[in-house]
Amino acid sequence: MASAGSVILTLAFLATVLAAVAALLGRGGDERWLLTSRRAVYVACGLLTLCVVLIERAFLGDDFSLNIVQQHSSIETPTFYKLAAMWSSQEGSLLLWAWVLSIAASLALYSTRNRLREIVPYATAVMAGVGAFFTGLMLLAGGVNPFASTPSPVPLDGVGLNPLLQHPSMMIHPPMLYSGYVAFTIPFAFAIGALVTRRLDASWIRATRRFALIAWAFLGLGLLLGARWSYTELGWGGYWAWDPVENAALMPWLIGTAFLHSIMVQEKRGMLKVWNACLIVATFSLALLGTFLVRSGVLQSIHAFGDSTVGPYILGLIAVVLVGSTALIVSRLDDLRSPKRIDSLASREAVFVVNNLLLIGICATIFWGTFFPLISELFTGTKSSLAAPWFDRYTTPLAVLLVLFTGIGPLLAWRRVSWTTARRVFVVPALSALATGAVLALFTDAAQSPWALALFTFAAFALVGIGQEFWRGAAARRSLAGGSMPAALVGLVSRNRRRYGGYIVHVGVAVLLIGIAASSSFQTKRDVVLRPGESATVDGRKVTYVRPTARVDKLAFTAGAVLRVRDGGDAFTLHPTRRFYRPTGGPSSGDISSYFGGESDSEIGLRAGAGSDFWTAEQPKITGVQRDARKADAFLKRCIGGAPGVPPQCQALGLLMRTAAANPALRPTALAKIEQVQLGTARRIAAGYVAEATPATFRVIVDPLATWIWIGGLIALSGALIALWPARRARRVPARDAELEALKEAKYREIRDAELDHAAGKLSDEDYALLDAELRREAVEILDRGLDLEQDDRVDDEEDREEDRRPVEVALDHRAAAEGAAPAADAESDLAG
Amino acid sequence: MDPQRKRKIRLVVALSAAVLLAAALVYTSFSASSEAKEPSQLLSAAPGASYDMTGRVVRGSVRRNGDSLRFRVVDRDGGSESLPVTYSGTVPDPFRGGREIVLTGEVENGVFVGEPDTLVTKCPSKFTTSSDG
Numbered sequence: 010m011a012s013a014g015s016v017i018l019t020l021a022f023l024a025t026v027l028a029a030v031a032a033l034l035g036r037g038g039d040e041r042w043l044l045t046s047r048r049a050v051y052v053a054c055g056l057l058t059l060c061v062v063l064i065e066r067a068f069l070g071d072d073f074s075l076n077i078v079q080q081h082s083s084i085e086t087p088t089f090y091k092l093a094a095m096w097s098s099q100e101g102s103l104l105l106w107a108w109v110l111s112i113a114a115s116l117a118l119y120s121t122r123n124r125l126r127e128i129v130p131y132a133t134a135v136m137a138g139v140g141a142f143f144t145g146l147m148l149l150a151g152g153v154n155p156f157a158s159t160p161s162p163v164p165l166d167g168v169g170l171n172p173l174l175q176h177p178s179m180m181i182h183p184p185m186l187y188s189g190y191v192a193f194t195i196p197f198a199f200a201i202g203a204l205v206t207r208r209l210d211a212s213w214i215r216a217t218r219r220f221a222l223i224a225w226a227f228l229g230l231g232l233l234l235g236a237r238w239s240y241t242e243l244g245w246g247g248y249w250a251w252d253p254v255e256n257a258a259l260m261p262w263l264i265g266t267a268f269l270h271s272i273m274v275q276e277k278r279g280m281l282k283v284w285n286a287c288l289i290v291a292t293f294s295l296a297l298l299g300t301f302l303v304r305s306g307v308l309q310s311i312h313a314f315g316d317s318t319v320g321p322y323i324l325g326l327i328a329v330v331l332v333g334s335t336a337l338i339v340s341r342l343d344d345l346r347s348p349k350r351i352d353s354l355a356s357r358e359a360v361f362v363v364n365n366l367l368l369i370g371i372c373a374t375i376f377w378g379t380f381f382p383l384i385s386e387l388f389t390g391t392k393s394s395l396a397a398p399w400f401d402r403y404t405t406p407l408a409v410l411l412v413l414f415t416g417i418g419p420l421l422a423w424r425r426v427s428w429t430t431a432r433r434v435f436v437v438p439a440l441s442a443l444a445t446g447a448v449l450a451l452f453t454d455a456a457q458s459p460w461a462l463a464l465f466t467f468a469a470f471a472l473v474g475i476g477q478e479f480w481r482g483a484a485a486r487r488s489l490a491g492g493s494m495p496a497a498l499v500g501l502v503s504r505n506r507r508r509y510g511g512y513i514v515h516v517g518v519a520v521l522l523i524g525i526a527a528s529s530s531f532q533t534k535r536d537v538v539l540r541p542g543e544s545a546t547v548d549g550r551k552v553t554y555v556r557p558t559a560r561v562d563k564l565a566f567t568a569g570a571v572l573r574v575r576d577g578g579d580a581f582t583l584h585p586t587r588r589f590y591r592p593t594g595g596p597s598s599g600d601i602s603s604y605f606g607g608e609s610d611s612e613i614g615l616r617a618g619a620g621s622d623f624w625t626a627e628q629p630k631i632t633g634v635q636r637d638a639r640k641a642d643a644f645l646k647r648c649i650g651g652a653p654g655v656p657p658q659c660q661a662l663g664l665l666m667r668t669a670a671a672n673p674a675l676r677p678t679a680l681a682k683i684e685q686v687q688l689g690t691a692r693r694i695a696a697g698y699v700a701e702a703t704p705a706t707f708r709v710i711v712d713p714l715a716t717w718i719w720i721g722g723l724i725a726l727s728g729a730l731i732a733l734w735p736a737r738r739a740r741r742v743p744a745r746d747a748e749l750e751a752l753k754e755a756k757y758r759e760i761r762d763a764e765l766d767h768a769a770g771k772l773s774d775e776d777y778a779l780l781d782a783e784l785r786r787e788a789v790e791i792l793d794r795g796l797d798l799e800q801d802d803r804v805d806d807e808e809d810r811e812e813d814r815r816p817v818e819v820a821l822d823h824r825a826a827a828e829g830a831a832p833a834a835d836a837e838s839d840l841a842g
Numbered sequence: 843m844d845p846q847r848k849r850k851i852r853l854v855v856a857l858s859a860a861v862l863l864a865a866a867l868v869y870t871s872f873s874a875s876s877e878a879k880e881p882s883q884l885l886s887a888a889p890g891a892s893y894d895m896t897g898r899v900v901r902g903s904v905r906r907n908g909d910s911l912r913f914r915v916v917d918r919d920g921g922s923e924s925l926p927v928t929y930s931g932t933v934p935d936p937f938r939g940g941r942e943i944v945l946t947g948e949v950e951n952g953v954f955v956g957e958p959d960t961l962v963t964k965c966p967s968k969f970t971t972s973s974d975g
Binding site: 370398 | 849852856859860863864866867868870871872874875876877878879894906909931932933934935936938
């Protein structure tokens with residue numbers, strides 16, 4: 010099986026190479042080469058899927074002849090984690106990278122099969138090139154082939170998956186992060202294609218915007234799950250530590266956020282082309298850097314990743330990407346210049362630029378802090394590192410400003426806003442924010458932390474502003490289309506998924522930041538030592554250590570506590586525990602002390618509430634238990650050895666052991682007997698621990714609003730889903746007109762947007778008149794181009810063309826009016842690609 | 843004001859903000875960081891200075907003494923000289939003999955005294971080439 014797998018992997022590698030070469034050969038438009046390259050990508054995707062299936066089957070079937078299975082799984086590993094064990098290994102995670110990339114590339118190529126003729130060959134070459142790099146890495150780098158076999162004889166059991174990793178979110182956290190990293194390859198590849206062919210309008214953005222959004226959502230979800238795992242599993246009570254590996258995933262997410270905003274400016278206004286190209290190159294490079302960091306051992310991290318052979322190769326790829334892209338952008342600067350300028354600072358695009366700068370500021374700060382050990386080594390010769398307070402000092406003010414501008418952006422219309430209009434839309438959110446700030450400052454102790462207070466105020470501004478957007482939009486739609494208010498709201502969101510989905514993301518992020526600000530600024534954390542029966546008061550809540558608990562099974566010794574918490578009139582019980590795992594897989598020493606020679610992890614006792622989380626973890630004092638275990642081990646040894654003065658049962662046990670030593674057939678029976686005796690003894694020791702009433706250390710944290718971090722994250726995710734949700738099937742158009750059609754639809758949408766903004770009171774009459782005239786002029790230009798094409802081609806498809814054959818001005822008026830009243834079903838057809 | 847001039851002013855403002863941030867980052871990072879040292883370097887370190895010690899806990903050297911923890915550490919890539927450490931405060935779940943740790947503290951009379959709650963134990967998680975778990 011190992012060799013079959015290697016062959017399939019090699020074939021996948023060859024398919025990616027073929028795809029890249031064929032795409033480049035077909036760059037002139039040779040249909041056969043292009044088809045070959047696209048099919049080669051699909052084939053590579055199929056082959057890599059087969060590899061993943063083979064590996065997963067080996068995990069499920071405990072095939073320890075494969076090194077990856079032997080090292081990361083064992084017979085005892087629960088099935089659920091056998092499936093997840095693949096990506097806990099270096100080679101498995103590389104396979105995951107390549108596999109997800111092949112899926113994303115196939116989807117991208119399928120959705121653009123009739124579009125972007127010039128760009129696609131180069132984009133294919135880039136995607137296939139990156140795919141070839143990662144598949145080739147597994148085959149050639151040495152030590153990272155997922156199909157490497159274990160030296161014979163084949164071991165009977167595996168080492169097992171680290172119990173710390175056996176948490177439900179470990180099943181989804183790494184694939185989410187990888188999918189996020191990987192999916193950014195697609196917009197990057199198309200950007201490179203656009204740069205090479207100098208097709209620098211927004212068509213590459215329209216074709217890949219979805220992939221960027223999917224990547225962003227996956228990466229965000231991955232970060233959220235990692236934070237949640239840290240909060241519930243690691244027993245320290247935090248969710249973020251500014252650890253290099255966390256930072257490595259946060260940086261591409263931040264730049265990706267900036268990219269998602271600034272591409273809207275390019276789509277609508279044709280500006281910021283250089284900026285967008287730079288952002289996507291930076292995002293992709295940072296994603297590669299994240300992949301590199303976890304495998305290089307360059308930086309000290311809580312995540313101890315061993316040095317491995319693949320680090321230098323990935324570093325090489327990053328260098329190629331950075332140098333190549335920079336050279337490409339510089340050589341295309343003339344084509345990237347936009348004749349348009351930002352008209353006014355009071356416009357949505359201007360605020361987007363400010364938000365972009367803030368996001369980049371945050372990212373630059375994190376980058377500097379993360380790589381500071383290397384920087385300081387360069388200048389001072391010693392590796393010095395920066396701790397969380399340093400990161401907080403800079404990211405906090407930048408994040409607070411970001412929230413303010415996140416609030417301002419949606420309130421402004423594109424292009425320009427007159428001050429009278431601005432006043433009208435700003436008055437309610439601004440007053441609500443001031444009221445919120447004042448109430449918080451006067452009636453709570455929020456003022457103790459000025460940054461937190463500022464964040465709450467600005468978040469209130471942003472949330473009320475978005476609420477007002479929904480309200481006014483729905484009212485405007487109702488006046489245009491009639492119907493009830495809820496129906497108008499649903500209609501509004503479903504017809505403008507991108508805009509209102511985006512607003513929902515904003516709501517989620519604002520809620521998440523409120524949670525972070527409150528829980529980090531107003532947290533109460535105490536470590537208390539209690540004996541059973543004793544109580545302590547933490548932040549007005551009385552915690553009583555009712556009784557200890559202990560449980561033993563073959564795998565772990567679990568010591569826990571029953572805690573009774575009284576919070577005013579509310580009383581509840583928590584049950585934090587700590588599990589001590591026996592090492593699995595290796596040559597087990599087999600004694601009772603081995604329970605305390607392996608990993609241990611915490612199961613926290615958590616009472617989540619809308620107001621605050623009550624979080625507890627126990628650190629039981631097990632010195633007594635360990636002493637008893639050592640004593641029991643010593644006794645068992647003497648017992649089996651038949652030392653004088655041992656009880657009569659020992660005679661039988663000793664005899665069994667001596668016979669087994671001579672007769673291998675009896676060994677399983679003897680081992681089972683010993684195990685049974687040990688388990689019984691361990692249970693007695695556990696009972697002794699419970700009876701003894703040993704003191705234990707409890708970490709108790711009262712975390713205000715912490716639950717809202719997770720709720721905010723989920724809201725943001727649902728917003729992203731709404732923005733991603735495909736519109737109903739777009740009108741079928743001949744392949745060659747697809748791009749023009751997309752352009753036309755984008756312009757129609759812009760006209761409708763302006764109309765909606767006007768109806769919602771965000772644009773004054775004269776601004777609207779100006780803007781509308783301008784947009785219509787641009788739309789007419791596009792339609793003219795369409796007519797030219799049509800005359801050249803003499804397309805017979807009468808029905809489809811009818812609309813466009815009318816005098817353009819009339820057609821446009823008719824169309825826009827019809828869609829204003831009841832926006833057409835294919836409103837977002839440009840998103841379908 | 844003509845638009846050309848306006849744009850220039852905006853650019854200058856943005857650039858100065860960036861330069862200010864960069865200068866602040868550079869300036870504060872050198873003073874806020876603490877030096878990372880390996881145990882072998884700390885054996886002869888001057889008392890009184892605060893260090894970030896990164897090292898590997900010697901297997902079987904961990905002793906609990908009331909609330910405090912005593913153990914010995916060696917350099918990450920091994921080495922024969924070990925440094926005694928005392929520490930009190932929260933102990934992360936993955937802490938045990940053989941693990942890599944980072945601890946902030948000072949050297950007093952040849953013993954590294956860790957500051958409470960600064961013990962970081964590395965996740966033995968993924969991609970470790972050797973199976974020290």
